[in-house]
Structure formats: C-alpha cells, structure tokens
Amino acid sequence: MSNDNNRFTELCTGHVLNALSDSEEKEFQRLLAEADEAQLTLYDELKAVAAEMATLAPAEQPSLSVKESIMQMATGVADNQSSKRTQAPVHIMRWYRAAVAASFIFIFTSIGLLFYSQSLEEDMRGQSQTIAQQETTIELLESEVQRKEELLTILEAREVDLVMMAGMENTNPNGYGKVVWDKQGGRALLQVANMPVVPSDKDYQLWFIVNGQPISAGVFAVDDPQRDNFFKIEQLQSDAREGAFAITMEPKGGVPQPTGDMYLLGNM
CATH class of the missing domain: 2.60.40 (Immunoglobulin-like)
Structure with missing residues (x-):
C-alpha cells in the first residue's frame, strides 16, 4: 500500500507540473479513479500550489527547483498521512497563501505611498509657486508704497x-x-x-x-x-x-x- 501511495504521489506531482508522459498520465488517471480520501486531498493541495505559483510567474515554466520543492512537499505529506494527513498540508498552504497575500499588500501599499508622495510633491510645488507669486506682488506693492512716500516727501517741501x-x-x-x-x-x-x-x-x-x-x-x-x-x-x-x-x-x-x-x- 505504501508503494501505491508513493507511486500516486510521484505521478500526482508530475501531473500538476505537466511533466508526465502519455503512459504515465494514463496510469495516474487510473490511480486517481481509485484514490482514497487522503490521496484526493493531496491531489487538491498540489493543484492549488501549482496554480498559485503559475499566478506569480505566468510566462515561465516551473523551474527544476520548484518541481523539487513540490516533490519534497508531496513526499512529506505522504510520509505523514498516517498521523497528520490533513494538518501538515493545510499548515503549508495557509503559510504560503499568507505570504502571497502579504506580498500583494506590500506592493499595493508601496504603490499607494508612491502616488501619495507624488501628489504631495505636486501640492508643494503649487504652494511654492503661489508663495513666489505672493512675494512678487508684495515686492511690487512695497515699491509702489515707497514711490508714494517719496512723492509725499517731495510734496511736503516748502x-x-x-x-x-x-x-x-x-x-x-x-x-x-x-x-x-x-x-x-x-x-x-x-x-x-x-x-x-x-x-x-x-x-x-x-x-x-x-x-x-x-x-x-x-x-x-x-x-x-x-x-x-x-x-x-x-x-x-x-x-x-x-x-x-x-x-x-x-x-x-x-x-x-x-x-x-x-x-x-x-x-x-
């Protein structure tokens, strides 16, 4: 039975990575049709992992290291099915999805801060221009006042x-x-x-x-x-x-x- 589980795990991993030959794919479909609840759970979890990895890099094929990571995950899950068949994969998936969610939150927060910073800079530039215009107006008014004071000083002469x-x-x-x-x-x-x-x-x-x-x-x-x-x-x-x-x-x-x-x- 253990050999059957190992074989199912191996073929299941290759299936989600699109790495099976025609004969291996037929063999996997036969095993999948006879799979028990634990094997079906493993199959669902591996499909979810592969799908989320594809979302992060849709234009690239899974690298060898990614395939090895899924193989190790699948092997670990299979070895622990007797005692913690659902806890280990659920724990792995929750951690992985939390990391992905945190990454997206970080990205969107950074983008939001970038737009806020640009808006703040535009506001500051606008305020600087307004201040410069006001300073120019003040200088003109001061010059006008000075000219009028000079005129009054001359007019006050005897x-x-x-x-x-x-x-x-x-x-x-x-x-x-x-x-x-x-x-x-x-x-x-x-x-x-x-x-x-x-x-x-x-x-x-x-x-x-x-x-x-x-x-x-x-x-x-x-x-x-x-x-x-x-x-x-x-x-x-x-x-x-x-x-x-x-x-x-x-x-x-x-x-x-x-x-x-x-x-x-x-x-x-």
Missing part, C-alpha cells in the same frame, strides 16, 4: 515746482509726464506715461535745460508702457526761474549731451 510735459508730435504724440521738483532739497520725482518700451541697448535720459544748456538729470527705462512710471531724481538743485525739462532716447547709460530724438518736453 517750495515745489510742478512742470507738465507733453509728447512730441513726430516721436510720441500720446505721451505725457510731469516733474515734481523740490528745489531746496534738490529732489524731484518724474512721472511719465504712454512711453514706448526702451530697446535693450538704449535708455531714456532726462535733461534740465537752462539758458539753452542741457544738464543731465539721470537715465531710466520703461518696461510697461500701459501704466504710469515713476522715477526718483536724487540731485537736481538750481535757482533758475526759467528753463525746461526734456526726455530723449540715448545709448545705454546716457551721454554727456543729447544726441537722440526727443520724446517729451515741458517748460517751467
């Missing part, structure tokens, strides 16, 4: 001259501007609007013209012609009661004497 400037017909007919000048403090604030954007190799240059002699009052550039542009003039002291302010376009950094086209002009 004597202030306001010189209105108009655009030149042939270069900038829609342009306009003004100079708010604190003569005593030697400070002035220039406001211009509707001025063309300055090329990268050019600057606008402000001139104070007294007795026909132009005096440079600084250079500036216009980046946005759609809004008013303010520029602070630090040193502009004069006791002149008559004169004019003019703006020309000059090479980058300015020149000692005006050479370019005039864009704005205003008389005191």
